[in-house]
Amino acid sequence: MxxxxxxxxxxxxxxxxxxxxxxxxxxxxxxxxxxxxxxxxxxxxxxxxxxxxxxxxxxxxxxxxxxxxxxxxxxxxxxxxxxxxxxxxxxxxxxxxxxxxxxxxxxxxxxxxxxxxxxxxxxxxxxxxxxxxxxxxxxxxxxxxxxxxxxxxxxxxxxxxxxxxxxxxxxxxxxxxxxxxxxxxxxxxxxxxxxxxxxxxxxxxxxxxxxxxxxxxxxxxxxxxxxxxGGINSRGELAEAEARWQKKRRVQAMADGVTLIAPETVFFAWDTQIGRDVTIEPNVVFGPGVTVADDVVIHAFSHLEGATLETGTSIGPYARLRPGAVLREGAKIGNFVEMKNAVLGEGAKANHLTYLGDAEVGAAANIGAGTITCNYDGYFKHRTVIGDRAFIGSNSALVAPVKIGADAIVAAGSAVTRDVGDGELRLVRGEQLVKPGWADRFHDAMKKKKAEAQK
Known part of the structure; x- marks a missing residue:
């Protein structure tokens, strides 16, 4: 009415x-x-x-x-x-x-x-x-x-x-x-x-x-x-309308207590929700469905869509949050980290070069650089669960479905295909083979062969 x-x-x-x-x-x-x-x-x-x-x-x-x-x-x-x-x-x-x-x-x-x-x-x-x-x-x-x-x-x-x-x-x-x-x-x-x-x-x-x-x-x-x-009849007019909308939204964000380091480089979606004392660095893009709580830092060149950031979290630079990504209070993801349908627990960290898909990461867990959750087998998606305070070493592959227990350690370079119990160490890598002097002999032989080929 x-x-x-x-x-x-x-x-x-x-x-x-x-x-x-x-x-x-x-x-x-x-x-x-x-x-x-x-x-x-x-x-x-x-x-x-x-x-x-x-x-x-x-x-x-x-x-x-x-x-x-x-x-x-x-x-x-x-x-x-x-x-x-x-x-x-x-x-x-x-x-x-x-x-x-x-x-x-x-x-x-x-x-x-x-x-x-x-x-x-x-x-x-x-x-x-x-x-x-x-x-x-x-x-x-x-x-x-x-x-x-x-x-x-x-x-x-x-x-x-x-x-x-x-x-x-x-x-x-x-x-x-x-x-x-x-x-x-x-x-x-x-x-x-x-x-x-x-x-x-x-x-x-x-x-x-x-x-x-x-x-x-x-x-x-x-x-x-x-x-x-104003009517919109062409791509140019569409771009002009987008620019007008974004300008007004940036002004509103700053009036609501958000710090935009370079306002003209930040792009919001129609439903972006942002709390107070949030800092957004240059070249950040929000897709639909993003909620950001108070005291959050979003570093430069990050892209967010369908994500929830709780109080005191930090992402980026160069982070990508896809639909279903949730950062609990105080959690942090760093550069070149991607999350999709995953929860990063309170105080947990994934600082570098990581993919967390269809995963649940416990509080205070640490995800090492280069870690990936292998969630897709070509037909179905599977879930990875990582317990509180677990430590995942760099360059590890967690092949879902798999569960890593609380306080467990996965050694760097491991490919984990079976569950790891609470407090366990899991190391899955080939035995190192040492041949003293082999490299010197190899280099000498190859240098001789190259010299002969150049005659």
Whole structure:
């Protein structure tokens, strides 16, 4: 329900082919901060508790259905005959709905919940406008449609750029395309829209002009942040949107008590959670699903995804944490260490050149350089369990499934294929063979042979 206590339905337009993206992936599924742009938009709208959600699709409908997973109805626009025609395709999905309809665009992902709410509240103001339009005033109006409005926000006329004359194009108030309309009015107005225009299309904006001609008021509210309504139609615009999002997130992180040594080199995901007094060195990348507690140090060139770092942990430089990686309080991993689906116990260490996959490492254990847990046999994954205070010597291979007991020692260079008991020493390596003088005789013979070959 909205703040006006009226049921709300969302209609999200996503039928465009996105040809400028040069991609087989649907345009609105391209990610920003690791999350599809469509999902950014829907998440903001969910705070308004919409009763129904309809996504209007065309090209790439199957991709949208998979991505939405039944969370929204799909209406198909084929062929694409304009934005007004697109909204008309949602009529069946909204059959029997009585409330407000908020019209959004899947490639305009960063509309704030507060802005959506303001549009709906304006729809229920005492003057009861038939349509509320979200306008914006960019530095360069380019070829956006124009909103010709009175000082009180009532709309005199809306016009697409290609149909506008020079005087109308001089207006700096632009149409974002976002609107809210009562369901009782929406499809009645759309039924009166024609396509006598430069594009030969059925424009959504014409419902405003039709309502105005019928003597009803329509209103515009203006966002104070033009970036909020920026559309994404190309890889370049996608990169620009990513940059804007990251800049805001870095500022927020620092305001929340995080030290960023080189902020412009750190990249967050949409759901990254970071505590206070965390230090993040340059060139760190967060994928989705990362939670970082207080007093953590993340050294340079580390990559984290689906990982949890508890208080006082440290990783990197050049560490990689993959989904399921958990560092308990005070644990440490160093340079060129990779973890996946593994837990490093309280105070445990893996300082160099190690792979820990499908593993559980006990508290205060030490994992020597070059150690690997051999978790995959070509068909199945297997687990390695290392006990508290165990010491794993450098360049060891632990062939799962295997268990190393508490306080056990695995000697350097061992390939362990059977369980090691608590407090045991396991040494698995070939016997060293010593032949005194053999190397000297070898070198003498080879030098003589090389000299003869050069004659």
């Amino acid at each position: 909205t703040s006006a206590s009226k049921p709300l339905a969302l209609v999200v337009l996503a039928a465009g082919k996105g040809t400028r993206m040069k991609s087989d992936k649907h345009k609105v599924l391209h990610p920003i901060a690791g999350r599809p742009m469509l999902e950014h938009l829907l998440e903001s709208a969910r705070a308004l508790a919409p009763e129904r959600q309809v996504v209007v699709a065309g090209h790439g409908r199957d991709q949208l259905e998979r991505a939405l997973g039944g969370s929204a109805a799909i209406a198909v626009q084929e062929p694409q005959l304009g934005t007004g025609h697109a909204v008309q395709q949602a009529e069946q999905a909204l059959a029997g709905f009585e409330g407000d309809v908020l019209i959004l665009y899947g490639d305009v992902p960063f509309v704030r919940t507060e802005t959506m709410r303001a549009m709906i509240e304006r729809l229920h103001a005492p003057d009861a406008p038939a349509v509320v339009v979200l306008g914006f005033e960019p530095e360069d109006p380019l070829q956006y449609g124009r909103v010709l409005a009175h000082d009180d926000g009532r709309i005199a006329m809306m016009v697409e750029y290609k149909d506008a004359n020079e005087e109308q194009r001089a207006c700096r108030l632009c149409n974002s395309g976002l609107m809210t309309v009562k369901s009782a009015d929406l499809f009645d107005l759309l039924g009166k829209v024609g396509n006598d225009n430069a594009q030969g299309e059925y424009y959504l904006v014409d419902i405003v002009n039709i309502a105005t001609l019928e003597g009803r008021d329509c209103a515009v509210i203006i966002t104070d942040d033009p970036d909020e309504v």
